[in-house]
Amino acid sequence: MNLPVDDILVHLNEGLGQSVERLSQLLRIPSIGTDRAYQAQTLEAANWLVRELSEIGFEAGLRETPGQPAVVAHHPGPEGAPHILYYGHYDVQPAEPLDLWGSPPFEPAIVDGPAGKRIVARGAVDNKGQLMMFVEAFRAWKAVHGALPVGVTVFLEGEEESGSPSLDGFLEAHKHELQADVCVVSDTNMWDIDTPALGIMLRGLLYLELTLHGPSQDLHSGLYGGAVPNPLNILTRILGDLHDEQGRVQIPGFYDELEDLGELERDWQALDFDEASFLGHAGLSRSAGEAGFSTIARIWSRPTCDLNGIWGGYAGAGAKTVIPAKASAKLSCRLVPGQDAGRIKEGFRTFLDARMPEDCRYELEELGAGPAIKTSTNSPFLNAAEAALSDIFGRAPILVGMGGSIPAVGAIKQHLGIESILMGFGLDDDRVHAPNEKFELRCFLNGIRSHAALLGRLGKL
């Protein structure tokens, strides 16, 4: 099938207001999948997407999982055309700390920025804004041509921000229903607002929660202090030991199985990366981290271990002279090709065992794990994406690494046997996972246009 894309692009430009309004409807639903208190709202977002896709002409429905349901929708394509799987997630991160938001996180606000209008809300870009780009592209193709140029299956999960606990089982159980030639994922960033990017390497993730137990109950620090193990002191002592002076992670075996990235890493080092701007978005002036590596290497191709939360004892107003019975932390490792999450977790147990004092014990819970991903650069599908992005932006996309994890990409490769095209339209300053998350409307529109163009290119394969 060889239908023109230009008519669609015109249609999209004219309909941007309605596209933004549909995105806003979805953003108003606080689908915080990680928090059971938002169970009903998370389901509501899934149902909203089923209705939206059905309206466009998809055969859409919910599929149960042990956790949040998945949205699955199918649309046939022309005989002999490729079949494409589109992946996204409708759950969002918690919005805390709420007091740092300029407007309520679930009341989308359109505000002016240096690059034009932007939409501010939790999930604006991660991932509701990005998934609505391909939904809007489908809608436009149907509106203009009454058909899609390829067969499409949409799969939207509700547990991405929880580490996708049900994903492996779901993909395995639905491997026939979800079969496709390639998967398209929009959950990544552009190089800059004018330059598209395709991700060819993603760091993996191992997310753990550690609880350290000492005394059987909270103790008075005067009556007991100095003669008993204090779980807070011990937790900071152990976790403070996670990196050496060179910023290298001290988990045994952490660097033992790293794949040599060779030329790829050298290419990236040569990129004209605006470090000052990257750090400036975070209010920082100097790159920090593993000694001997560039900022690009630190975020794309080096593994990390970051604490994501810590708590224990008294955190209220004023002074409480307590030695608490326990202390906890959440921590996560970004993994690179070659590292195995299971072996890193065992290494962390070894690290803990070597440092755990008498009378103390710990629990370690895994809250998510997925390997790093490297995709091939010579597939016809990736080439189609390169061409589509060149069509829309007038310049070729940069092939990049990505510091963040999309566990689904690894799971889709493992269970369905297909690679993913990582074509995302976020920017580094979008404040993903933080207060005042935003999405530039210019990126949103260009993303919809790029997805429409990609559909056209894929239809010609």
Next chain:
Amino acid sequence: MNLPVDDILVHLNEGLGQSVERLSQLLRIPSIGTDRAYQAQTLEAANWLVRELSEIGFEAGLRETPGQPAVVAHHPGPEGAPHILYYGHYDVQPAEPLDLWGSPPFEPAIVDGPAGKRIVARGAVDNKGQLMMFVEAFRAWKAVHGALPVGVTVFLEGEEESGSPSLDGFLEAHKHELQADVCVVSDTNMWDIDTPALGIMLRGLLYLELTLHGPSQDLHSGLYGGAVPNPLNILTRILGDLHDEQGRVQIPGFYDELEDLGELERDWQALDFDEASFLGHAGLSRSAGEAGFSTIARIWSRPTCDLNGIWGGYAGAGAKTVIPAKASAKLSCRLVPGQDAGRIKEGFRTFLDARMPEDCRYELEELGAGPAIKTSTNSPFLNAAEAALSDIFGRAPILVGMGGSIPAVGAIKQHLGIESILMGFGLDDDRVHAPNEKFELRCFLNGIRSHAALLGRLGKL
């Protein structure tokens, strides 16, 4: 004045039920002075005590401070008799974690224990139960003899659990009204349930809150992790450095000015201290802490640095891959004779400055400070207390050190120029500051009787 005490002791035994009921009334008022949300209830507890003391015949009232008001009450004694100041505090610690309480913290429950009935509530022993002992002793003297054998001033503060921020100014401003020959304080423990104790040394306290700032906003750990300073990693690294492998505090100058306790410390080492029982109350099997010192030394005569709370990043359900903009901790040092809180705080700043990475900064807030106290063992007042306790228990009290701080004792010495008799009736397993705080009714009754006997002894001086 030489009135018999025996009649009073009989009266007290018969009236125990009413004494417990009056204590319960006070315990039902959640006077959490550290938390502004309990402002009204804290004031209500102060007013309850004013009414109680007025009913006994005191001239009682509230005195304003910049924080919680103080209760001050006066009762004249016979011409020429000593004048005694009684100190206590009507504020209590927060009750969190609430889910670990077996009964609501502000609904006093009388339950059976191995030593008979006990009362369970926040403040049961610290300090409502202990202050009500001398109030009940006053009441009994008035009921039986219509008079008190000494002049009495009662001073009850409402900020002890907040580190007594208004205390110095208040004592200085009311030094004439509060003048007395000696101060009596009941905020300490017995040696065991059958053996009374008098405290002659108390550790001091320096309580600090530290907030460490890194990035200007919360960051996504995938997009930024590995290339930016993570305040949680840095906080644990710095605080994990507070002790060396020998358990010695690494704050510069921490041990430089320690007074040599000589014979006193050797006497204490020789005490028949039941370490297994002391640790067993905390669910522990081995003493931990500074190498080369006994458990008694570690809690009575050695300085400490304990974390009391830590927080930062995400502590909710599930996984959030965030690098937070800041991280905080509460920590406190127990001080011994010779140490100066101000110099220790400056030492901690030096400790922090030496470890603070680029692009990070910190704030340090002082939430309380008071020096260690050593009192003289040959004063007639202390001897009167020794005699009174011997009268009631049939055995001499043990002269002990105390690990906890009572900032008031140092401040009273400094501003009013008088020493304090530390005659307390708590037990090590009372779960002070922790869930299910309790007070043995046997200790409560013996404490009232001892205070009644002490009044008699002091009246004969």
